[in-house]
Amino acid sequence: MAKIAARIRAGGPISIADYMAQCLLDPDHGYYATRDPFGAAGDFITAPEISQLFGEIIGVWLIYTWRQAGRPAPFTLCEMGPGRGTLMADVLRTARIDPDFAAAARPVLIEASARLRTVQSETLGDDARRVRWIDRLDQLDQAPLFLVANEFFDALPVRQFIKTDQGWHERVIGLTDTDALTFLVGPAILPRSQVPQGDDHAPDGTIFEIAPTREAVAAQIAEHLAQHGGLALAIDYGHHQTSVGDTLQAVKDHAFAHPLAEPGLADLTSHVDFAALAASAEKAGAQALPTITQSQFLLQNGIVERAGVLGAEKTPQEQDAIQSAIERLCGDKRDQMGQLFKVLALVGPALPRPIAPFEATG
Ligand code: SAH
Numbered sequence: 540m541a542k543i544a545a546r547i548r549a550g551g552p553i554s555i556a557d558y559m560a561q562c563l564l565d566p567d568h569g570y571y572a573t574r575d576p577f578g579a580a581g582d583f584i585t586a587p588e589i590s591q592l593f594g595e596i597i598g599v600w601l602i603y604t605w606r607q608a609g610r611p612a613p614f615t616l617c618e619m620g621p622g623r624g625t626l627m628a629d630v631l632r633t634a635r636i637d638p639d640f641a642a643a644a645r646p647v648l649i650e651a652s653a654r655l656r657t658v659q660s661e662t663l664g665d666d667a668r669r670v671r672w673i674d675r676l677d678q679l680d681q682a683p684l685f686l687v688a689n690e691f692f693d694a695l696p697v698r699q700f701i702k703t704d705q706g707w708h709e710r711v712i713g714l715t716d717t718d719a720l721t722f723l724v725g726p727a728i729l730p731r732s733q734v735p736q737g738d739d740h741a742p743d744g745t746i747f748e749i750a751p752t753r754e755a756v757a758a759q760i761a762e763h764l765a766q767h768g769g770l771a772l773a774i775d776y777g778h779h780q781t782s783v784g785d786t787l788q789a790v791k792d793h794a795f796a797h798p799l800a801e802p803g804l805a806d807l808t809s810h811v812d813f814a815a816l817a818a819s820a821e822k823a824g825a826q827a828l829p830t831i832t833q834s835q836f837l838l839q840n841g842i843v844e845r846a847g848v849l850g851a852e853k854t855p856q857e858q859d860a861i862q863s864a865i866e867r868l869c870g871d872k873r874d875q876m877g878q879l880f881k882v883l884a885l886v887g888p889a890l891p892r893p894i895a896p897f898e899a900t901g
Pocket of ligand 1: 655674
């Protein structure tokens with residue numbers, strides 16, 4: 540993207556966060572602004588695109604928690620970063636099993652990309668007429684909130700710091716003599732106190748990431764939950780504990796690419812630090828339930844049983860497809876989705892506990 544090089548030529552090196560934001564959301568050239576990256580024909584496949592079971596399980600869980608919250612009506616049913624709109628479509632279809640829930644729900648989508656809003660509207664069909672699209676959380680109604688975000692936080696920008704013999708310096712992006720993008724060490728320094736204890740002794744060259752934007756979004760959700768009640772569910776590629784490591788990654792055509800190689804043409808994400816999100820939300824007045832893995836969330840919410848019902852009258856080929864989708868979503872090896880993806884629930888203070896499957900219901 541020539542715009543990025545021009546910006547660096549004019550104003551000097553930019554942070555990783557500024558680079559990520561421009562690559563993903565630049566209105567003319569940004570990745571999400573210019574394409575529909577999901578699915579077999581796109582660059583990557585997300586859980587809702589793998590199987591309708593993903594959205595159905597989330598839908599059933601939302602009904603369960605909404606009942607537990609005392610069936611508030613009306614309430615906002617919000618998704619952040621809905622991609623193709625598949626998850627919301629599956630949740631709204633599932634919602635029909637509880638007509639009171641369906642009638643009380645005011646569906647809202649928070650989406651930055653005008654192009655993807657159109658795709659979402661097509662996916663939702665008739666339901667699109669009930670949906671309101673907004674840009675930011677502060678446009679939500681002052682009502683109880685039930686919010687879902689799948690692979691949203693990983694797309695919000697991170698800053699990186701690199702350990703040198705003079706402390707943790709911000710990693711920035713500049714230009715080489717031949718005008719190619721390159722990583723550089725910038726002047727800004729991260730105070731040692733912000734690096735997890737123990738990791739401050741990491742070897743030179745070690746990278747540490749912070750995500751002020753993600754934490755600000757978590758705090759804003761938490762403030763809403765504290766004031767109006769409800770709960771939020773964040774599902775993402777990430778880790779339970781804050782730790783060092785370079786997790787910035789670019790993906791194109793279902794393969795990893797160099798993050799600086801094709802700005803705007805590849806997806807750009809980094810792993811979510813769930814401990815930092817939880818801490819930020821708690822400071823803002825919500826409670827963060829212990830983070831669990833995607834496989835724990837889906838299996839304990841009955842995905843296998845639901846798959847049995849879904850497959851009952853299907854052909855053997857269709858049953859195989861359902862089976863392999865479950866393996867993909869719940870695979871428990873270290874490099875499989877079921878383990879790599881974590882689920883964080885934030886709850887407003889008034890919500891009765893415990894909340895399964897995050898807390899044992901004894
Ligand atoms: N949840 C979907 C898509 C994940 S991709 C799925 O699981 O398939 C990330 C989504 O977040 C895209 O829809 C992208 O356009 C949107 N997005 C990224 N940054 C955003 C921001 N700052 N505000 C609103 N939407 C954003």
